[in-house]
Amino acid sequence: xxxxxxxxxxxxxxxxxxxxxxxxxxxxxxxxxxxxxxxxxxxxxxxxxxxxxxxxxxxxxxxxxxxxxxxxxxxxxxxxxxxxxxxxxxxxxxxxxxxxxxxxxxxxxxxxxxxxxxxxxxxxxxxxxxxxxxxxxxxxxxxxxxxxxxxxxxxxxxxxxxxxxxxxxxxxxxxxxxxxxxxxxxxxxxxxxxxxxxxxxxxxxxxxxxxxxxxxxxxxxxxxxxxxxxxxxxxxxxxxxxxxxxxxxxxxxxxxxxxxxxxxxxxxxxxxxxxxxxxxxxxxxxxxxxxx
Amino acid sequence: xxxxxxxxxxxxxxxxxxxxxxxxxxxxxxxxxxxxxxxxxxxxxxxxxxxxxxxxxxxxxxxxxxxxxxxxxxxxxxxxxxxxxxxxxxxxxxxxxxxxxxxxxxxxxxxxxxxxxxxxxxxxxxxxxxxxxxxxxxxxxxxxxxxxxxxxxxxxxxxxxxx
Numbered sequence: 001x002x003x004x005x006x007x008x009x010x011x012x013x014x015x016x017x018x019x020x021x022x023x024x025x026x027x028x029x030x031x032x033x034x035x036x037x038x039x040x041x042x043x044x045x046x047x048x049x050x051x052x053x054x055x056x057x058x059x060x061x062x063x064x065x066x067x068x069x070x071x072x073x074x075x076x077x078x079x080x081x082x083x084x085x086x087x088x089x090x091x092x093x094x095x096x097x098x099x100x101x102x103x104x105x106x107x108x109x110x111x112x113x114x115x116x117x118x119x120x121x122x123x124x125x126x127x128x129x130x131x132x133x134x135x136x137x138x139x140x141x142x143x144x145x146x147x148x149x150x151x152x153x154x155x156x157x158x159x160x161x162x163x164x165x166x167x168x169x170x171x172x173x174x175x176x177x178x179x180x181x182x183x184x185x186x187x188x189x190x191x192x193x194x195x196x197x198x199x200x201x202x203x204x205x206x207x208x209x210x211x212x213x214x215x216x217x218x219x220x221x222x223x224x225x226x227x228x229x230x231x232x233x234x235x236x237x238x239x240x241x242x243x244x245x246x247x248x249x250x251x252x253x254x255x256x257x258x259x260x261x262x263x264x265x266x267x268x269x270x271x272x273x274x275x276x277x278x279x280x281x282x283x284x285x286x287x288x289x290x291x292x
Numbered sequence: 293x294x295x296x297x298x299x300x301x302x303x304x305x306x307x308x309x310x311x312x313x314x315x316x317x318x319x320x321x322x323x324x325x326x327x328x329x330x331x332x333x334x335x336x337x338x339x340x341x342x343x344x345x346x347x348x349x350x351x352x353x354x355x356x357x358x359x360x361x362x363x364x365x366x367x368x369x370x371x372x373x374x375x376x377x378x379x380x381x382x383x384x385x386x387x388x389x390x391x392x393x394x395x396x397x398x399x400x401x402x403x404x405x406x407x408x409x410x411x412x413x414x415x416x417x418x419x420x421x422x423x424x425x426x427x428x429x430x431x432x433x434x435x436x437x438x439x440x441x442x443x444x445x446x447x448x449x450x451x452x453x454x455x
Contacts, residue, residue: 053359078348104425107350191421191425192427
Protein backbone atom coordinates (compact mmCIF):
# COMPACT_ATOMS: atom_id res chain seq x y z
CA UNK A 1 0.00 0.00 0.00
CA UNK A 2 1.31 3.42 -0.92
CA UNK A 3 1.08 6.40 1.36
CA UNK A 4 -0.81 8.91 -0.76
CA UNK A 5 -4.06 10.65 0.06
CA UNK A 6 -5.94 10.26 -3.18
CA UNK A 7 -5.59 9.53 -6.86
CA UNK A 8 -7.56 11.11 -9.66
CA UNK A 9 -7.42 9.27 -12.97
CA UNK A 10 -7.71 11.89 -15.70
CA UNK A 11 -9.92 11.09 -18.69
CA UNK A 12 -8.00 13.27 -21.11
CA UNK A 13 -5.42 16.06 -21.13
CA UNK A 14 -7.97 18.82 -20.48
CA UNK A 15 -9.35 16.84 -17.54
CA UNK A 16 -5.84 16.42 -16.12
CA UNK A 17 -5.11 20.13 -16.42
CA UNK A 18 -8.42 20.94 -14.68
CA UNK A 19 -7.52 18.53 -11.88
CA UNK A 20 -4.14 20.19 -11.44
CA UNK A 21 -5.87 23.60 -11.33
CA UNK A 22 -8.22 22.40 -8.61
CA UNK A 23 -5.40 21.19 -6.40
CA UNK A 24 -2.25 23.34 -6.26
CA UNK A 25 -0.48 20.61 -4.28
CA UNK A 26 -1.33 17.70 -6.57
CA UNK A 27 1.48 15.62 -8.03
CA UNK A 28 1.24 14.46 -11.63
CA UNK A 29 2.00 10.77 -12.12
CA UNK A 30 2.71 9.14 -15.48
CA UNK A 31 4.68 5.85 -15.64
CA UNK A 32 5.08 5.97 -11.87
CA UNK A 33 8.66 4.70 -11.79
CA UNK A 34 9.93 7.85 -10.06
CA UNK A 35 6.87 9.25 -8.27
CA UNK A 36 5.97 5.97 -6.57
CA UNK A 37 9.56 5.53 -5.40
CA UNK A 38 9.47 9.02 -3.88
CA UNK A 39 6.23 8.18 -2.11
CA UNK A 40 7.79 4.96 -0.85
CA UNK A 41 10.81 6.88 0.41
CA UNK A 42 8.51 9.29 2.21
CA UNK A 43 9.52 12.34 0.16
CA UNK A 44 6.04 12.65 -1.32
CA UNK A 45 4.17 10.82 1.41
CA UNK A 46 0.56 11.90 1.86
CA UNK A 47 0.33 13.65 -1.52
CA UNK A 48 -2.62 13.71 -3.90
CA UNK A 49 -1.98 12.25 -7.32
CA UNK A 50 -3.33 13.17 -10.72
CA UNK A 51 -2.71 10.17 -12.97
CA UNK A 52 -2.24 10.44 -16.72
CA UNK A 53 -1.00 6.83 -16.90
CA UNK A 54 -3.93 5.70 -19.04
CA UNK A 55 -3.96 8.55 -21.58
CA UNK A 56 -3.07 6.48 -24.65
CA UNK A 57 -3.27 9.55 -26.88
CA UNK A 58 0.02 10.72 -25.38
CA UNK A 59 2.03 7.70 -26.41
CA UNK A 60 3.61 6.73 -29.69
CA UNK A 61 6.00 8.24 -32.21
CA UNK A 62 4.84 10.03 -35.34
CA UNK A 63 6.48 11.95 -38.14
CA UNK A 64 4.88 15.23 -39.10
CA UNK A 65 4.68 16.58 -42.64
CA UNK A 66 7.80 18.72 -42.24
CA UNK A 67 9.80 15.72 -41.01
CA UNK A 68 9.60 16.63 -37.31
CA UNK A 69 9.63 13.52 -35.16
CA UNK A 70 7.10 13.80 -32.37
CA UNK A 71 7.46 11.43 -29.43
CA UNK A 72 4.39 11.36 -27.20
CA UNK A 73 5.28 12.14 -23.59
CA UNK A 74 3.89 8.83 -22.34
CA UNK A 75 5.88 6.71 -24.76
CA UNK A 76 7.78 4.25 -22.59
CA UNK A 77 11.54 3.91 -22.89
CA UNK A 78 10.98 0.50 -24.39
CA UNK A 79 8.57 1.79 -27.01
CA UNK A 80 11.00 4.58 -27.92
CA UNK A 81 13.81 2.04 -28.41
CA UNK A 82 11.75 -0.34 -30.55
CA UNK A 83 9.93 2.31 -32.57
CA UNK A 84 10.73 1.94 -36.29
CA UNK A 85 10.89 5.73 -36.84
CA UNK A 86 13.31 6.16 -33.94
CA UNK A 87 15.42 3.23 -35.15
CA UNK A 88 15.60 4.71 -38.62
CA UNK A 89 16.09 8.40 -37.87
CA UNK A 90 17.20 8.71 -34.25
CA UNK A 91 18.93 5.50 -33.23
CA UNK A 92 21.08 7.35 -30.70
CA UNK A 93 17.99 8.25 -28.65
CA UNK A 94 16.67 4.69 -28.70
CA UNK A 95 20.07 3.42 -27.57
CA UNK A 96 20.26 6.01 -24.79
CA UNK A 97 16.91 5.24 -23.21
CA UNK A 98 17.65 1.52 -23.51
CA UNK A 99 20.22 2.06 -20.76
CA UNK A 100 17.80 3.31 -18.13
CA UNK A 101 17.12 0.89 -15.25
CA UNK A 102 16.24 -2.61 -16.44
CA UNK A 103 13.75 -4.09 -18.90
CA UNK A 104 10.72 -3.96 -16.59
CA UNK A 105 11.40 -0.34 -15.68
CA UNK A 106 11.82 0.55 -19.35
CA UNK A 107 8.39 -0.97 -20.04
CA UNK A 108 6.84 1.41 -17.50
CA UNK A 109 8.95 4.58 -17.34
CA UNK A 110 8.16 7.25 -19.91
CA UNK A 111 10.32 9.67 -21.85
CA UNK A 112 8.11 12.54 -20.71
CA UNK A 113 8.58 11.64 -17.07
CA UNK A 114 12.32 11.41 -17.60
CA UNK A 115 12.32 14.97 -18.95
CA UNK A 116 9.84 16.44 -16.45
CA UNK A 117 11.74 15.20 -13.42
CA UNK A 118 14.46 17.64 -14.35
CA UNK A 119 17.16 15.25 -13.22
CA UNK A 120 20.66 15.70 -14.59
CA UNK A 121 21.34 11.95 -14.64
CA UNK A 122 18.26 11.07 -16.74
CA UNK A 123 19.36 8.78 -19.57
CA UNK A 124 17.36 10.61 -22.23
CA UNK A 125 18.53 14.04 -21.13
CA UNK A 126 21.97 14.49 -22.66
CA UNK A 127 20.86 13.12 -26.03
CA UNK A 128 17.74 15.30 -26.12
CA UNK A 129 19.88 18.31 -25.18
CA UNK A 130 22.39 17.43 -27.93
CA UNK A 131 19.47 17.12 -30.37
CA UNK A 132 18.15 20.49 -29.19
CA UNK A 133 14.67 18.99 -28.85
CA UNK A 134 11.51 21.05 -28.47
CA UNK A 135 9.08 20.32 -25.66
CA UNK A 136 5.40 20.81 -26.44
CA UNK A 137 3.40 21.58 -23.32
CA UNK A 138 -0.25 22.42 -22.74
CA UNK A 139 -1.73 24.39 -19.88
CA UNK A 140 -4.95 26.26 -19.13
CA UNK A 141 -3.89 29.05 -21.50
CA UNK A 142 -3.10 26.75 -24.42
CA UNK A 143 0.00 25.19 -25.88
CA UNK A 144 3.57 26.42 -26.02
CA UNK A 145 6.88 25.04 -27.17
CA UNK A 146 9.88 25.22 -24.88
CA UNK A 147 13.30 24.59 -26.43
CA UNK A 148 15.14 22.12 -24.23
CA UNK A 149 17.91 24.69 -23.78
CA UNK A 150 15.41 26.70 -21.72
CA UNK A 151 13.81 23.75 -19.97
CA UNK A 152 16.09 22.85 -17.09
CA UNK A 153 16.00 25.42 -14.29
CA UNK A 154 17.96 23.68 -11.57
CA UNK A 155 18.12 20.34 -9.80
CA UNK A 156 14.68 18.76 -10.26
CA UNK A 157 13.25 22.03 -11.61
CA UNK A 158 11.96 22.65 -15.10
CA UNK A 159 10.08 25.32 -17.04
CA UNK A 160 6.88 23.27 -16.66
CA UNK A 161 4.39 25.03 -14.41
CA UNK A 162 2.12 23.20 -12.00
CA UNK A 163 -0.89 23.39 -14.32
CA UNK A 164 0.94 22.31 -17.45
CA UNK A 165 1.42 18.88 -18.99
CA UNK A 166 4.14 17.83 -21.39
CA UNK A 167 2.47 16.46 -24.52
CA UNK A 168 5.39 15.54 -26.72
CA UNK A 169 9.11 15.72 -27.27
CA UNK A 170 9.68 17.03 -30.79
CA UNK A 171 12.83 16.81 -32.85
CA UNK A 172 12.82 18.92 -36.02
CA UNK A 173 14.22 17.28 -39.15
CA UNK A 174 17.28 19.53 -39.40
CA UNK A 175 18.28 18.45 -35.89
CA UNK A 176 18.65 14.79 -36.83
CA UNK A 177 18.99 14.53 -40.60
CA UNK A 178 22.62 14.06 -41.58
CA UNK A 179 23.71 13.58 -37.97
CA UNK A 180 24.87 10.42 -36.28
CA UNK A 181 25.30 10.09 -32.57
CA UNK A 182 26.44 7.99 -29.68
CA UNK A 183 25.56 7.97 -25.98
CA UNK A 184 27.79 6.58 -23.27
CA UNK A 185 26.48 6.00 -19.77
CA UNK A 186 29.14 5.52 -17.15
CA UNK A 187 27.80 3.74 -14.07
CA UNK A 188 29.02 1.18 -11.56
CA UNK A 189 26.69 -1.50 -12.89
CA UNK A 190 25.61 -2.27 -16.46
CA UNK A 191 21.94 -2.31 -15.45
CA UNK A 192 19.71 -0.92 -12.70
CA UNK A 193 22.03 1.97 -11.98
CA UNK A 194 22.06 5.74 -12.23
CA UNK A 195 24.63 7.43 -14.45
CA UNK A 196 27.78 8.69 -12.77
CA UNK A 197 28.21 10.59 -16.01
CA UNK A 198 26.29 10.55 -19.30
CA UNK A 199 27.78 11.80 -22.57
CA UNK A 200 25.98 12.20 -25.86
CA UNK A 201 27.84 13.26 -28.98
CA UNK A 202 26.34 13.99 -32.38
CA UNK A 203 28.40 14.69 -35.46
CA UNK A 204 27.67 15.86 -38.99
CA UNK A 205 30.46 14.73 -41.27
CA UNK A 206 31.64 16.32 -44.50
CA UNK A 207 30.72 14.52 -47.74
CA UNK A 208 34.09 12.75 -47.83
CA UNK A 209 33.62 11.66 -44.19
CA UNK A 210 37.00 13.11 -43.21
CA UNK A 211 35.96 16.25 -41.38
CA UNK A 212 33.52 16.94 -38.59
CA UNK A 213 31.51 19.78 -40.07
CA UNK A 214 29.47 20.26 -36.93
CA UNK A 215 29.54 18.64 -33.52
CA UNK A 216 27.02 18.58 -30.67
CA UNK A 217 28.15 17.43 -27.29
CA UNK A 218 26.01 17.24 -24.17
CA UNK A 219 26.38 15.84 -20.68
CA UNK A 220 24.32 14.56 -17.81
CA UNK A 221 25.73 14.80 -14.27
CA UNK A 222 28.46 17.22 -15.38
CA UNK A 223 26.52 19.96 -13.58
CA UNK A 224 23.21 20.46 -11.78
CA UNK A 225 21.29 20.20 -15.06
CA UNK A 226 21.94 18.43 -18.37
CA UNK A 227 24.16 20.73 -20.45
CA UNK A 228 25.59 21.36 -23.88
CA UNK A 229 29.32 21.90 -24.31
CA UNK A 230 29.47 24.94 -26.62
CA UNK A 231 33.21 25.48 -26.25
CA UNK A 232 34.06 21.90 -27.24
CA UNK A 233 31.58 22.05 -30.11
CA UNK A 234 33.21 25.23 -31.45
CA UNK A 235 36.72 23.84 -31.10
CA UNK A 236 35.86 20.70 -33.06
CA UNK A 237 33.72 22.21 -35.85
CA UNK A 238 35.46 21.84 -39.18
CA UNK A 239 38.39 19.78 -37.88
CA UNK A 240 39.53 16.50 -39.46
CA UNK A 241 37.87 13.72 -37.50
CA UNK A 242 41.09 12.47 -35.85
CA UNK A 243 41.97 15.96 -34.67
CA UNK A 244 38.47 16.55 -33.34
CA UNK A 245 38.53 13.22 -31.48
CA UNK A 246 41.86 14.14 -29.92
CA UNK A 247 40.75 17.60 -28.79
CA UNK A 248 37.11 17.27 -27.81
CA UNK A 249 37.68 15.89 -24.31
CA UNK A 250 40.13 18.53 -23.17
CA UNK A 251 37.96 21.27 -24.68
CA UNK A 252 34.87 19.97 -22.89
CA UNK A 253 36.52 20.52 -19.51
CA UNK A 254 35.90 24.23 -19.99
CA UNK A 255 32.16 23.65 -20.38
CA UNK A 256 31.34 21.49 -17.39
CA UNK A 257 30.98 21.95 -13.67
CA UNK A 258 30.56 18.59 -11.96
CA UNK A 259 30.45 18.16 -8.19
CA UNK A 260 31.59 15.73 -5.59
CA UNK A 261 28.85 13.33 -4.59
CA UNK A 262 28.72 9.97 -2.88
CA UNK A 263 28.59 8.41 -6.33
CA UNK A 264 31.84 9.92 -7.58
CA UNK A 265 34.29 12.74 -6.92
CA UNK A 266 34.48 15.87 -9.04
CA UNK A 267 37.99 14.86 -10.14
CA UNK A 268 36.74 11.50 -11.36
CA UNK A 269 33.82 13.06 -13.22
CA UNK A 270 36.22 15.48 -14.94
CA UNK A 271 38.34 12.52 -16.00
CA UNK A 272 35.18 10.87 -17.38
CA UNK A 273 34.22 14.02 -19.28
CA UNK A 274 37.66 14.15 -20.88
CA UNK A 275 37.90 10.48 -21.76
CA UNK A 276 34.30 9.64 -22.69
CA UNK A 277 33.80 12.70 -24.93
CA UNK A 278 36.48 11.39 -27.27
CA UNK A 279 35.06 7.87 -27.19
CA UNK A 280 31.51 9.07 -27.87
CA UNK A 281 32.76 11.28 -30.71
CA UNK A 282 34.68 8.43 -32.32
CA UNK A 283 31.70 6.11 -32.17
CA UNK A 284 29.34 8.78 -33.51
CA UNK A 285 31.80 9.38 -36.36
CA UNK A 286 32.06 5.67 -37.14
CA UNK A 287 28.30 5.39 -37.31
CA UNK A 288 28.37 8.21 -39.87
CA UNK A 289 30.97 6.39 -41.97
CA UNK A 290 34.20 8.03 -40.77
CA UNK A 291 37.23 5.75 -40.64
CA UNK A 292 38.38 6.59 -37.19
CA UNK B 293 -12.53 4.01 -0.07
CA UNK B 294 -12.75 0.91 -2.24
CA UNK B 295 -12.87 0.63 -5.97
CA UNK B 296 -13.98 -2.36 -8.03
CA UNK B 297 -11.63 -3.49 -10.76
CA UNK B 298 -12.25 -5.85 -13.64
CA UNK B 299 -9.21 -7.58 -15.03
CA UNK B 300 -8.33 -10.86 -16.65
CA UNK B 301 -5.98 -12.75 -14.37
CA UNK B 302 -4.31 -15.88 -15.72
CA UNK B 303 -6.97 -16.13 -18.40
CA UNK B 304 -9.95 -15.73 -16.10
CA UNK B 305 -12.11 -12.65 -15.74
CA UNK B 306 -11.77 -11.33 -12.19
CA UNK B 307 -13.67 -8.65 -10.33
CA UNK B 308 -11.94 -7.47 -7.21
CA UNK B 309 -12.39 -4.62 -4.76
CA UNK B 310 -9.16 -2.71 -4.16
CA UNK B 311 -7.95 0.27 -2.24
CA UNK B 312 -6.73 2.77 -4.87
CA UNK B 313 -3.44 3.04 -2.98
CA UNK B 314 -2.59 -0.59 -3.59
CA UNK B 315 0.11 -1.76 -5.91
CA UNK B 316 -0.72 -4.57 -8.31
CA UNK B 317 1.64 -6.65 -6.16
CA UNK B 318 -0.57 -6.02 -3.10
CA UNK B 319 -3.72 -6.96 -4.99
CA UNK B 320 -2.35 -10.11 -6.61
CA UNK B 321 -0.79 -11.43 -3.38
CA UNK B 322 -3.20 -10.32 -0.71
CA UNK B 323 -6.57 -10.32 -2.44
CA UNK B 324 -6.14 -12.96 -5.13
CA UNK B 325 -3.75 -15.28 -3.28
CA UNK B 326 -1.21 -15.35 -6.09
CA UNK B 327 1.85 -15.79 -3.92
CA UNK B 328 4.24 -16.55 -6.78
CA UNK B 329 4.40 -12.76 -7.05
CA UNK B 330 7.11 -11.97 -4.52
CA UNK B 331 7.41 -8.86 -2.42
CA UNK B 332 11.10 -7.93 -2.63
CA UNK B 333 12.53 -4.42 -2.71
CA UNK B 334 9.19 -2.69 -3.45
CA UNK B 335 10.97 0.03 -5.43
CA UNK B 336 11.35 -1.65 -8.82
CA UNK B 337 14.92 -2.79 -8.48
CA UNK B 338 14.90 -6.54 -7.76
CA UNK B 339 12.33 -7.89 -10.23
CA UNK B 340 10.89 -10.47 -7.81
CA UNK B 341 7.36 -9.11 -8.36
CA UNK B 342 7.52 -9.24 -12.18
CA UNK B 343 4.24 -10.12 -13.90
CA UNK B 344 3.01 -9.61 -17.46
CA UNK B 345 0.48 -6.83 -18.03
CA UNK B 346 -0.98 -7.15 -21.52
CA UNK B 347 2.01 -9.27 -22.43
CA UNK B 348 4.71 -6.94 -21.11
CA UNK B 349 6.89 -7.73 -18.11
CA UNK B 350 6.64 -5.01 -15.48
CA UNK B 351 7.47 -4.69 -11.79
CA UNK B 352 4.07 -5.05 -10.11
CA UNK B 353 5.36 -3.28 -6.96
CA UNK B 354 5.53 0.04 -8.78
CA UNK B 355 2.33 -0.41 -10.77
CA UNK B 356 -0.89 0.82 -9.20
CA UNK B 357 -3.76 -1.67 -9.31
CA UNK B 358 -6.17 0.96 -10.61
CA UNK B 359 -4.07 1.12 -13.78
CA UNK B 360 -4.79 -2.58 -14.42
CA UNK B 361 -8.49 -1.98 -15.03
CA UNK B 362 -9.48 -3.92 -18.16
CA UNK B 363 -6.04 -5.44 -18.64
CA UNK B 364 -4.76 -9.00 -18.82
CA UNK B 365 -2.39 -10.09 -16.06
CA UNK B 366 -0.28 -13.23 -16.19
CA UNK B 367 1.59 -14.74 -13.23
CA UNK B 368 3.41 -18.06 -12.78
CA UNK B 369 0.15 -19.60 -11.50
CA UNK B 370 -1.21 -19.19 -15.02
CA UNK B 371 1.58 -21.10 -16.76
CA UNK B 372 1.04 -24.74 -15.90
CA UNK B 373 -1.54 -26.90 -17.63
CA UNK B 374 -4.83 -27.64 -15.81
CA UNK B 375 -3.49 -31.09 -14.86
CA UNK B 376 -0.45 -29.52 -13.23
CA UNK B 377 2.03 -30.22 -16.02
CA UNK B 378 4.74 -27.58 -16.02
CA UNK B 379 5.22 -25.32 -19.01
CA UNK B 380 8.40 -25.84 -21.09
CA UNK B 381 9.84 -22.69 -19.51
CA UNK B 382 9.26 -23.96 -15.98
CA UNK B 383 10.71 -27.33 -16.99
CA UNK B 384 13.84 -25.64 -18.30
CA UNK B 385 14.38 -24.02 -14.88
CA UNK B 386 14.01 -27.41 -13.17
CA UNK B 387 16.28 -29.20 -15.61
CA UNK B 388 19.01 -26.58 -15.45
CA UNK B 389 18.86 -26.42 -11.63
CA UNK B 390 18.22 -22.71 -12.00
CA UNK B 391 16.46 -22.54 -8.63
CA UNK B 392 18.25 -22.16 -5.33
CA UNK B 393 16.17 -20.39 -2.68
CA UNK B 394 13.51 -19.75 -5.31
CA UNK B 395 12.62 -16.19 -4.38
CA UNK B 396 13.65 -14.62 -7.69
CA UNK B 397 12.46 -17.57 -9.78
CA UNK B 398 8.81 -16.63 -10.49
CA UNK B 399 9.81 -13.14 -11.61
CA UNK B 400 12.54 -14.39 -13.90
CA UNK B 401 10.23 -17.03 -15.33
CA UNK B 402 7.75 -14.28 -16.23
CA UNK B 403 10.49 -12.35 -18.01
CA UNK B 404 11.41 -15.60 -19.77
CA UNK B 405 7.78 -15.99 -20.86
CA UNK B 406 7.97 -12.60 -22.51
CA UNK B 407 11.36 -13.36 -24.08
CA UNK B 408 10.19 -16.70 -25.45
CA UNK B 409 6.95 -15.16 -26.67
CA UNK B 410 8.83 -12.72 -28.89
CA UNK B 411 9.59 -15.66 -31.19
CA UNK B 412 13.16 -14.44 -31.68
CA UNK B 413 16.46 -16.09 -30.88
CA UNK B 414 18.99 -14.23 -28.77
CA UNK B 415 22.69 -14.32 -28.05
CA UNK B 416 23.70 -15.06 -24.50
CA UNK B 417 24.72 -11.43 -24.13
CA UNK B 418 21.28 -10.24 -25.25
CA UNK B 419 19.62 -12.62 -22.80
CA UNK B 420 21.86 -11.29 -20.05
CA UNK B 421 20.54 -7.81 -20.75
CA UNK B 422 16.92 -9.01 -20.98
CA UNK B 423 17.06 -10.50 -17.48
CA UNK B 424 19.13 -7.68 -16.01
CA UNK B 425 16.08 -6.36 -14.17
CA UNK B 426 16.25 -9.30 -11.77
CA UNK B 427 18.43 -9.85 -8.75
CA UNK B 428 19.17 -13.38 -7.54
CA UNK B 429 20.19 -13.21 -3.91
CA UNK B 430 21.81 -16.66 -4.21
CA UNK B 431 23.84 -15.32 -7.18
CA UNK B 432 22.88 -18.34 -9.26
CA UNK B 433 22.96 -16.40 -12.49
CA UNK B 434 24.80 -18.91 -14.70
CA UNK B 435 22.17 -21.61 -14.30
CA UNK B 436 19.38 -19.06 -14.66
CA UNK B 437 20.88 -17.92 -17.94
CA UNK B 438 21.26 -21.54 -19.03
CA UNK B 439 17.59 -22.10 -18.22
CA UNK B 440 16.40 -19.06 -20.16
CA UNK B 441 18.55 -20.11 -23.09
CA UNK B 442 17.12 -23.59 -22.92
CA UNK B 443 13.56 -22.28 -22.62
CA UNK B 444 14.01 -20.28 -25.81
CA UNK B 445 15.42 -23.34 -27.61
CA UNK B 446 12.73 -25.69 -26.30
CA UNK B 447 9.88 -23.45 -27.28
CA UNK B 448 11.29 -22.79 -30.72
CA UNK B 449 11.76 -26.50 -31.36
CA UNK B 450 8.07 -26.91 -30.55
CA UNK B 451 7.03 -24.04 -32.75
CA UNK B 452 4.68 -25.27 -35.42
CA UNK B 453 3.35 -28.17 -33.37
CA UNK B 454 1.68 -26.23 -30.59
CA UNK B 455 4.40 -25.09 -28.16
